[in-house]
Amino acid sequence: MSSLLGFIFLVLSVLLSFITIASEIYRKLEFKNFLIISRASTISILFSFLCLVYAFIISDFSNYNVFQNSHSDKPLIYKIAGAWGNHEGSILLWICTISLYGFFFSFQLNVEENFKRLTLAIQHTLYIFFSIFVILTSNPFLINSINVNQGLGLNPILQDPALAIHPPLLYFGYVGYSLVFSFAIAVLLKKNTNNHWVPIIKKWSLISWTFLTSGIALGSYWAYYELGWGGWWFWDPVENISLMPWIAGLALVHSLFMARGERILKKWIIFLSILCFSLSIFGTFLVRSGILTSVHSFATDASRGLFILLIFFLITGFGFLVFLIRAPENERPLDLMFINKTSALIINNVLMMIATITILLGTIYPIFIEILTNKRISVGGPYFNSTVIPILLPGFLLMSIAPILSWQSNKIKKTKLYVFSFLLLSIIILAQSYFTNFNTWGFLGILLGTWIIVASIIAIITSHKLVLSFKYLKNINAFIAHIGVGILILGITFSSIFKIENNFFIEEGEEMKLIDNTIIKFEEIKITNESNFQSLRALFLIKKNNKKTANIQAGKNYYFVSKTITTEAGIYHDWLKDIYIVLGNQEDNKWFLKIYINPLVSFIWIGIVIMIFAGIIGVIKK
Amino acid sequence: MSLRFQRLFLILVTFVLLLAAVLLILFNSQKNIIFFYTPSELINEKPKVGQNIRIGGFVKEDSLKKITINSYEFEITDNNNAIFVYYNGILPDLFREGQGAVVDGIIEKPYTIKATNIYAKHDENYMPASIKEDLEKNNQWKKNYK
Numbered sequence: 001m002s003s004l005l006g007f008i009f010l011v012l013s014v015l016l017s018f019i020t021i022a023s024e025i026y027r028k029l030e031f032k033n034f035l036i037i038s039r040a041s042t043i044s045i046l047f048s049f050l051c052l053v054y055a056f057i058i059s060d061f062s063n064y065n066v067f068q069n070s071h072s073d074k075p076l077i078y079k080i081a082g083a084w085g086n087h088e089g090s091i092l093l094w095i096c097t098i099s100l101y102g103f104f105f106s107f108q109l110n111v112e113e114n115f116k117r118l119t120l121a122i123q124h125t126l127y128i129f130f131s132i133f134v135i136l137t138s139n140p141f142l143i144n145s146i147n148v149n150q151g152l153g154l155n156p157i158l159q160d161p162a163l164a165i166h167p168p169l170l171y172f173g174y175v176g177y178s179l180v181f182s183f184a185i186a187v188l189l190k191k192n193t194n195n196h197w198v199p200i201i202k203k204w205s206l207i208s209w210t211f212l213t214s215g216i217a218l219g220s221y222w223a224y225y226e227l228g229w230g231g232w233w234f235w236d237p238v239e240n241i242s243l244m245p246w247i248a249g250l251a252l253v254h255s256l257f258m259a260r261g262e263r264i265l266k267k268w269i270i271f272l273s274i275l276c277f278s279l280s281i282f283g284t285f286l287v288r289s290g291i292l293t294s295v296h297s298f299a300t301d302a303s304r305g306l307f308i309l310l311i312f313f314l315i316t317g318f319g320f321l322v323f324l325i326r327a328p329e330n331e332r333p334l335d336l337m338f339i340n341k342t343s344a345l346i347i348n349n350v351l352m353m354i355a356t357i358t359i360l361l362g363t364i365y366p367i368f369i370e371i372l373t374n375k376r377i378s379v380g381g382p383y384f385n386s387t388v389i390p391i392l393l394p395g396f397l398l399m400s401i402a403p404i405l406s407w408q409s410n411k412i413k414k415t416k417l418y419v420f421s422f423l424l425l426s427i428i429i430l431a432q433s434y435f436t437n438f439n440t441w442g443f444l445g446i447l448l449g450t451w452i453i454v455a456s457i458i459a460i461i462t463s464h465k466l467v468l469s470f471k472y473l474k475n476i477n478a479f480i481a482h483i484g485v486g487i488l489i490l491g492i493t494f495s496s497i498f499k500i501e502n503n504f505f506i507e508e509g510e511e512m513k514l515i516d517n518t519i520i521k522f523e524e525i526k527i528t529n530e531s532n533f534q535s536l537r538a539l540f541l542i543k544k545n546n547k548k549t550a551n552i553q554a555g556k557n558y559y560f561v562s563k564t565i566t567t568e569a570g571i572y573h574d575w576l577k578d579i580y581i582v583l584g585n586q587e588d589n590k591w592f593l594k595i596y597i598n599p600l601v602s603f604i605w606i607g608i609v610i611m612i613f614a615g616i617i618g619v620i621k622k
Numbered sequence: 623m624s625l626r627f628q629r630l631f632l633i634l635v636t637f638v639l640l641l642a643a644v645l646l647i648l649f650n651s652q653k654n655i656i657f658f659y660t661p662s663e664l665i666n667e668k669p670k671v672g673q674n675i676r677i678g679g680f681v682k683e684d685s686l687k688k689i690t691i692n693s694y695e696f697e698i699t700d701n702n703n704a705i706f707v708y709y710n711g712i713l714p715d716l717f718r719e720g721q722g723a724v725v726d727g728i729i730e731k732p733y734t735i736k737a738t739n740i741y742a743k744h745d746e747n748y749m750p751a752s753i754k755e756d757l758e759k760n761n762q763w764k765k766n767y768k
Contacts, residue, residue: 343632350636354643361647366658376658378676380726383654387646394639505691556715565715584712587691594712 003063006051007141009044010092013099014131016041017124024121031113035106038120041127042103049083049096052140056083061151064142065089071153071561073532081164087288087304088140090167094284095130097168097175098123101204105179111200115186122182129311137304153561156533162222166215170242173212174284177245177277180205180252184273185319188326195259201273202256203619208276209249210615216242217608224601225569232495232604235384240363241283244356248276251352253618257478258345266328268349274319279356281312286363339410344402351395358387389441396448396489399482400455404463414462421458425451437498445493452486473617481614488607494600495578504593514597518579519543520552522591533559535568538583538591542572554581554593575602656726661703664733671729677705678724686719698725709737717742 020038023029029037055063056079059072069086070079078085084093102123106116134140180201187197219242224232233239252272258265285308362379369377404412412418426447433443456479464475473480504512511521521541528535537555541548554570572579578601584592658676659667669675682704685697692711696719697704707725717723717740727737 343628346632347635347639350639354639358643358647365651378656378658379651379654380656383650386654387643387650390646391639391643503692567715582712584692585688590691592692592712 002051002055002058002060003141003143006048006055007139009048009051010131010135010141013041013044013048014128014135016044017099017128017131020124021121021128024117031117034117034120038106038124039103041124042099045096045099045131049092052089052092053080053083056080059151061148062144063140064144065140067144067148067151069153070151071532072150073561074153074159075531077161077164078159081158084167085158085164086140088134088138090171091130091134091138091288092140093168094171094175095127095134097171098127098130098178101176101179102127102182105183105204108200110196112196115190115197118186118189119179119182122185123179126178126182126315129315133304133307133311137307153559156557156559156564156566159559160222160226162218163226166218166222169211169218170215173208173210173215174242174245174280176204176208176211177249177273177280180208180273181277181315181319184270185322188270188322188328191326191328198256198259198269201269202253205249205252205256205273205276206615206618209246209253210612210619212242212246212249213608213612213615216246217605217612221605225571226566227569232601235381237363238287240359240384241279241286244359244363245276245279245283247352247356247359248272248279251349251356252276254345254352255349258342270323270328274316274323278312278316278319281308281315285309285312339405339412341402341405341407344398344405348395348398348402351391351398355388355391355395358391359384362387393444393448396452396485399485400448400452404455404459414458417458417462418455421454422451425454439497442493442497445489445497449486449489449493452489453483456480456482456486470620477614477617480617481611484607484610484614486607487603487610491600491603491605491607495598495604498599500597502595502597504595505590506593507589507591512593512595514579514595516597517544520579520581520595522593525591530557532561533557536583537568538570538581538593540570540581542579552579552581554583556583573602576600578602660700661698661705662700664705665703668732669729671731673729674726675729675735676724676726677735678722679705681717681719681721681723683719698723706734707737708734709740711740714740714742 016037020034020041023034023037052063052065054060055066056070057076059066059070059079061067061070065086065088066082069089070082074082082089084090102120105123106120108116111119183197183201183204187201216239219239220232223229223234252269255265255269255272259269285305288304288308362383366377366379369375401412401418404414404418406412429443429447429450433439433446460476460479464472466472500515502512502514506512506522508522508524511519513519519542521543523539523541526537526539528537535555535557537553540552540554542550542552550572552570552572553568555568557566557568558564559566567582570581570583576599578596578598580596580598582594582596584594586592656674656676657667657669658678659669661677661679664675664677677698679698679700682697682699685695685699685704687695689695689708693709694713695706695708697706699705707727709725709727714723721742724741725735725737726739726741727735730736
């Protein structure tokens, strides 16, 4: 029943979208009624999505999608998350998000009526493309042809709280760029002369970027504790394609900061807005088509891939075509100087674009090679580490000084203070790494990370007087975001370069000693039965200086329905290091254990949280 | 300095950065790209000993042997040819005989690989698309592989 209702709501929503577009073309409707129909379309698709969620909650196995992806023994939260844990449901969520962005935009103040109408009409066009895709190739409301009273279950590795909210966050990021796209196209078509649109596009691109950051971070955090590989980023194609719109989006946000009154890189901003959404659709195409061999698993189907590819070419082609025909003129030249803020921001944008292209090449290169030579290659972590990181290094250096550059002159305030602090910092870090284990990349990473933090703090102290107000927070927001990046760089450097891996093969009751004199006692093995899985846990006690500091549990879960095992790494979080335990096999009474000491992993998450915080502050109005 | 000079300067910087990126990409694509073979292709291509490669296929039935607690031997097959693999470490949870797996490793001697990484997909029905294609071509595709 809910399936039928869901489908009706879906079709109704598409019809309402058609009416919205038609009324924009023929101008038959008053603005008030136009908005009502546009919003009704969103409410209808929300109902449709709720119908799907409801079918999952009550385990309605007459719905083919629920039958394929759910099971009545699953905990409620994973039944709900199951609604978007599969291809059909996740694409329904995707179109729901497109519509929602239009919905929220319809309440945006300070936009001319014509402008709002046009943007919404374009947004509805995008919505219709993707909803036709849902109806024709990925309908989540198909009726199960056989009568069953149990479902096939959700992939156990996806039964995890972080992964339950990861797709919605990621989609709110990706799809947010649809609105930025629609808005940019509207700007092109209207040939609007004033620059009132700049703060609006800034707001929406910051919202998308903030969601995208949270989504990627959450996925990365999940990979860290769930996959049991001891790392948090693997340069997997699926990760790369989320990184491309992220970097392009970051370039967009920065290019918007360049806008000063009439002096603005209009063309470039619009180009980036179109690019961000194109990369988002391209990512969806690569993930959903199964063209990329990835260790992440997704439903794959060639016809779906082709369909998305078609939509991709239509939307991107249309976007760039309009851009070519109607690209705005820059009326006033920018304040370019040898070394001022504008030049620094331009170089920043150039670097970000090069990084995006490098990742794109590395990700799709294997596809071209396979088509052309029939050979299969894999481009993995080492390639990306040794190309993308060197490209980003000058950008990081620039970032540490960019906020203190001036807009109108080549002068840098308090140059001596900065040069002095930089030299002092270099000497301290050089000495520190010389007396410990020196590593060139490690040294560079630590220097850049700490320098970005120090330079930002100096800038905050010297240029803004401390007042406890929101305005103050808003003024120093760029520095806060950069401090987040600095902390992130430190976390990445330490956790990847100074990571220690130990293997042990011991019995219950024995103790292990790690390099830093931490003692880990393997206490016992415990087996318990949960509602839909059996868990095996090894309990460990961590002692430092003969004092008990913490307990860790590492183990495996065995899921009855899908007959699969998942690894549950045991992680002890500390501000300075993580102790990461993976339980291996058993022989007689002995167990094989892999123990990683990952220094400063917490800095990665702290850095990202600071960046997200800065994103939110950036969105909120004064 | 004039605006025109500034533009020229920025274009120059962009050009230098682009050139550096292109050189980096070219240099790394020589060094850091790994070829991905099926067992039959590996035997045809005869890559050099010591080369890093990646192979994909099924874990051959009855081939998995545990040598010590954390070292294993097994064969990866495409049902025509098989390659011998040995591995030190923890096998992925979904790794089992008759299922698809991808192995990263170094060629120790012809037809033998020392694995550095082993992947079995999160999904129990996983099979790399390329390998599925090859198996279908050779009529080795069994329905129950899915």
